[in-house]
Amino acid sequence: MFHIALLGVLITVGIGGGFGYTGQRVVVEGQTFSNNLGSYDSFNPGRFFRDTNLVPYNIKIDKFTAKYETKIADALGTPIDYQADVTEQVQGKTAKSTKLRVNDPLEIGGTQVYLLGNGYAVDVTVRDGQGNIAFKDSVPFLPQDSNLTSLGVIKVPDALPTQLGMIGFFYPSATSLGTGALTSNYPDTINPKLTLDVYSGNLGLNDGVPRSVYNLDLDGLKPIASTPKAGSAQPLEAPLVLKPGQTATLPDGLGSVQFNGVKRFVSLDVHHDPSQVYVLVFAILIVLGLLTGLFVPRRRVWVKAVQGDDGLRLEYAGLARGEDPTLERAVDDLAKKHLSTLGSPVSSDRRKVSS
Template sequence: MRTALVLLFLLAIAAIPGSIFPQRAVDSQRVTEYYAAHPQLAPWLERLGGFEVYASPWFASIYLLLFTSLIGCVVPRLLDHIRALRIAVPDAPKRLERLPLSATKDLAGTPAEAAATAAQVLRKHRFRTKVREHEDGSWTVSAEKGYLKETGNLFFHFALLAVLVGVGFGHWYGWHGNRILVAGADQGFCNSLAQYDDSTLGPRVDAADLPNFCLTLDKFVAGYQDTGQPKAFSATVGVTQNDGPVETREFTVNDPLRLHHANVHLIGHGYAVTLRFTDRYGETQTKTVPFLPVDGMFTSEGVAQFPDVNIDPKTDKRDATLQMGFEGRYLPTVGTGATSTFPAENAPAIFLTAYRGDLGLDVGTPGSVYSLDQGQIATGDLKNVSGARPHELKIGETWTLDDGTKLEFVGTRPYATLAIRYDPTQSTILIGAVLGLIGLMLSLGGHRRRVWFRALPASADSGSGTLLAAGGLPRTDYPGFADEFTALVTAAEEGNP
């Protein structure tokens, strides 16, 4: 047990780097940013598994050693517990007065009757009882209670093993992914790796193993209090499973959408901005891009990039220096400052800064879709063409840039942030957690103790038939044992079980 506690402590320490450093399975973009910010430290962390702590060999070794230690601890104790339940309670010691609790009573009747009464009292109080007759004419009653403490202890440890097994197999055979789903039939999502914003598959899961379903966000309803605090969220989606008919389903934050081998959780929402850009040749492109909230009033930031614009119709060639990017902030309710005053769209407006030049999308380096490449701006390959202040647009308004191109703020759509997960051992972990809680309650509530009675023939001048001696021994700390022992002796004396 000491080894298991040390390993459990080591496991807790080993998990600390997973909270300090960005984890590739959670947010690969943050890992890329960490490489850029710490170019010398990041490669060493990569070699040590600092960006994949929970999948690293050293973390798995501690995990497996803890698992092995628990088995080595629990199995012998289980065998000892079964053996203790099968053997009889040991006979009374010769000197009961040396026990922590003892008492002596003079009773009428024979020693056999006194022993039978004491045994009846103990059995009524759920003690395991053994009555023995001795050659000197005395009778002893041995009783023990509190085996549920060890039973609960074993329950807890086996439940912990079940949770460890569940977590391990859940990691191997489970998967999860996150997706921002914008409202509208043209923004549907089907369950494939290419359509996730980020995803992680278990080592034993392939992309072909993912269940077949598609989702479209039909409606999103958000309710707020007067202070702007969220009150209720609900999403209505159209669901297609295994190429079947479309079903309309509704789910909320605490009530996930349950599909075959997948649960869809609603973990957030926001606004997607629809912008229409008209280039210098009169060609238009329309994009709907999510803007990410930065505060509780849904002040949102984002970027819209138009790399395939200003294509000369005569040569059908794109000039990379004429790509357009718009970065800015969307306010659902415009106030006097640069932040929204309420999360609902009471007075929506968007503030944008326009950039023209090379967006840096063709170099093959992964980047964020929610911000422009700051390196391109720093080198001058992407230039600000809107002036020192962001340009404000309300829904339906058009902004004409210096080269005659135009940008129209068409409107917004709600979007829902979905976490789609599958854990095949979720039930195992739940059962293990419940059994562990039950075992912990039994372990904390149980008290192991033993009680003995010895009935002897009284001496001739005592005037009574039987001398009843009693002794009690608490096997664990139990403050209430003295009162219980007194009650048992009194009941045996009075012959009233």
């Protein structure tokens, strides 16, 4: 049973890997994730995966709550608990509210949705030089340290008269260092600030080359509000520093940037493995087979009938795999039970042969 079940695990894992898939998606508070290929930030399908394997469902992140340590000085700011209030809905069924926690996945549409990470998304409105809204969205910024100092990129390809690109740092609890630079000393939003290095020029988004949304290629871009860098063109102004609700005007009539506020985002990991139940069954059989092999003695017993001058003689013998101190008693018990069924008396002639 042990060896057959082990083979079963290998087969089912292989089949499950072929038909399963995993995917990741970053979702900001108030936004909805739909289970289709276009909604994933990254997707890893199995060999036999087909688009039709995706069960249509939606998950809306209503609110994300993080609790941090506030009493123990040595652990100040350490995360205690994460929780996302979500609304789930499978196509054709009624929507319902539930909670998503770390190590407590959401079971929906044959998948398990795990809460992996979280961070801040800055809500920004960018107006171009003509006063039109060229960009308005909540942009996830990636955490850089335990106090959630976060780095992000904002690209505004529709701005006129020229495209705009920004590299920003968000500080949930901003404080100034001795050098004048900012840092965050606590992961919650006690004193949120956003700094932006702004560049103008062609962002290269129409070149047909895939580009990361978390990276800004500065080749060919003109700094208009940034920290001066040796060997490069000097910016027109210093980096923008904004608090929620503030607006900064860009030089040369290139528009303005408004920091509307901040939201939380969560990182979701979607996992589908159709072989989980079968793997569990075979794993249980493996354990049972192993326990049986460990605790049930494995013996071979022979019964030999020899015709002698004094009649029929029965000889009993046993062989154990490894040491078995109860082997002799087991052979004696077998002989007694066997002879009693034959109605024959038990002989006292008992011999033990070892090798």
